[in-house]
Amino acid sequence: MINKYYIQNIEQIKDAFHNNKEFPHVVLVDFFEKKDYEMIKQEIKRTTFSPEKDPLTHSYSIARTTFLNDPFFEFVSTIVNGNIKPMKQTILQFKHKDYTILNDQQQDKPGVDIIFNVTDDWQDEWGGSHFYVDGSGAYTKMLTTGNTLVMARRSADTKRFVKYVNCTSKQKSRIFIIMSTS
Amino acid sequence: MHNAILHEWLHPVYLQEDKITKLQHSFSSAKPFPHLVLAHFLVEKKATAILRAIAKEKLVLKDSDLFTFFQTNDFKITRNKVLLDFRNFLCSNDFSQYLTRITACKIKSKRIDMSASLYLKTHYLLPHDDRLERRRIAYLYYLSTLAKKDGGALALYDSKNKKPTEIVKKIVPQFNTFAFFEVSGCSFHEVEEIVSDKQRIAISGWFHDQ
Numbered sequence: 001m002i003n004k005y006y007i008q009n010i011e012q013i014k015d016a017f018h019n020n021k022e023f024p025h026v027v028l029v030d031f032f033e034k035k036d037y038e039m040i041k042q043e044i045k046r047t048t049f050s051p052e053k054d055p056l057t058h059s060y061s062i063a064r065t066t067f068l069n070d071p072f073f074e075f076v077s078t079i080v081n082g083n084i085k086p087m088k089q090t091i092l093q094f095k096h097k098d099y100t101i102l103n104d105q106q107q108d109k110p111g112v113d114i115i116f117n118v119t120d121d122w123q124d125e126w127g128g129s130h131f132y133v134d135g136s137g138a139y140t141k142m143l144t145t146g147n148t149l150v151m152a153r154r155s156a157d158t159k160r161f162v163k164y165v166n167c168t169s170k171q172k173s174r175i176f177i178i179m180s181t182s
Numbered sequence: 183m184h185n186a187i188l189h190e191w192l193h194p195v196y197l198q199e200d201k202i203t204k205l206q207h208s209f210s211s212a213k214p215f216p217h218l219v220l221a222h223f224l225v226e227k228k229a230t231a232i233l234r235a236i237a238k239e240k241l242v243l244k245d246s247d248l249f250t251f252f253q254t255n256d257f258k259i260t261r262n263k264v265l266l267d268f269r270n271f272l273c274s275n276d277f278s279q280y281l282t283r284i285t286a287c288k289i290k291s292k293r294i295d296m297s298a299s300l301y302l303k304t305h306y307l308l309p310h311d312d313r314l315e316r317r318r319i320a321y322l323y324y325l326s327t328l329a330k331k332d333g334g335a336l337a338l339y340d341s342k343n344k345k346p347t348e349i350v351k352k353i354v355p356q357f358n359t360f361a362f363f364e365v366s367g368c369s370f371h372e373v374e375e376i377v378s379d380k381q382r383i384a385i386s387g388w389f390h391d392q
Contacts, residue, residue: 054345055339056310102248125304164308164375
C-alpha cells in the first residue's frame with residue numbers, strides 16, 4: 001500500500017510535479033508502507049535476472065515483473081494527469097561495470113518515466129544514479145534511496161542514463177523497477 | 183626522413199629504415215584494427231620534462247555518461263614552453279610525414295588536438311569509436327606506468343557489422359610509450375576503470391586528415 005501521507009496529499013504532489021515547468025518531475029521517499037516495501041524486496045530476491053550488454057549503449061541485468069498493481073497506476077495517473085494503464089515492469093540490476101550511455105539512436109518519444117528504487121544502503125559515490133539530460137546539456141541527477149519513487153515527464157529532448165557503477169561498490173548491486181510510457 | 187626535429191625528439195631506433203618498414207607492416211596488420219605501440223618513444227629527458235610540465239597544468243573534472251577523469255585545456259593555449267614544444271613537434275611537417283609513412287594515412291600537419299588527462303581510482307572511459315569529422319589518427323602518450331591489475335588499460339574491441347563485440351587486446355600504460363590507431367567505423371575502444379590507487383597520466387588527442 002502507498003504511504004498514506006501521499007494518498008492524503010495527492011493534490012500537492014500533483015502541483016509539485018507540474019510546477020517543475022522545464023522538467024516536470026517529483027521524487028517521493030518512503031513511497032510504500034514499510035511492510036509492502038519489504039514484500040517487494042522479497043519478490044526481488046526471488047527474481048532471476050539475465051545479463052544484457054551492448055557496449056555502446058548499456059550493460060545491466062534485466063527481469064520482468066508485475067509487482068505493481070492497479071492502485072499504484074491510478075496514483076501515478078493522477079499525479080501526471082494521464083491515463084497510465086497497468087503495464088509490465090522492467091527490473092534493472094546494476095552492479096560493478098554496469099552502465100547506460102546516451103546515444104544518437106536513442107529516440108524515446110515524449111512520455112513519463114516511473115522509476116522505483118529498491119536498493120537500501122547504497123552510497124552515491126559508487127555510481128548507478130539516474131541522470132536526465134535536456135537538449136542544452138543541463139543535467140538533473142535523481143538522488144534516491146530505497147523505497148523512493150521518481151516520476152518524470154520526458155520531452156522530445158530529454159534523455160536518461162545511469163552512471164557507471166565503479167569498483168568501490170564491490171559486490172553490491174542497485175536495483176530499479178522501471179516503466180516508461182510514450 | 184632523418185630530419186633534425188625527429189632526431190631531437192624520437193628515440194634513435196625509430197629513425198632506422200628497417201625499423202620503419204617493420205612499423206608499417208605492424209600497423210597495417212594489427213588486430214582488431216590498425217594500431218601501434220611504440221615503447222621508449224621519446225628521448226628520455228624529453229619525457230621526464232613533459233611529465234614535470236604537466237604537473238603545473240590546471241586540471242578540470244570531466245564527468246558524463248561516457249567518462250569520468252581530469253583533463254587539461256588543449257595545449258594550443260598553454261603557456262608552458264615544454265608542452266608547446268612537444269605540441270609543435272607532433273604537428274610538425276616532419277613528424278606528420280613520418281606518421282603518414284607508417285600509417286599510410288595522410289596526416290595534416292599543424293592541426294592536432296592535444297590535452298593531458300589524469301585518471302584516479304574509479305575513473306574510466308566507456309566504449310566509443312572516436313569518429314568525428316576529420317579525425318584520422320587517435321594517439322595516447324603515456325606518462326605513468328601501470329600494471330594490468332591497476333586497470334587503466336586501453337582496451338580494443340573486435341567488431342562485427344560495425345558494432346563492437348568483445349575486447350581482444352589491452353594496452354597497459356607504460357611511461358614514455360606512444361600508442362596510436364586509425365579512427366574508423368570499427369575503432370571501438372575504452373579506457374578501463376582504474377581500480378587501484380595508481381595514477382594514469384597521459385597526453386592524448388587526434389591527428390587530422392588532409
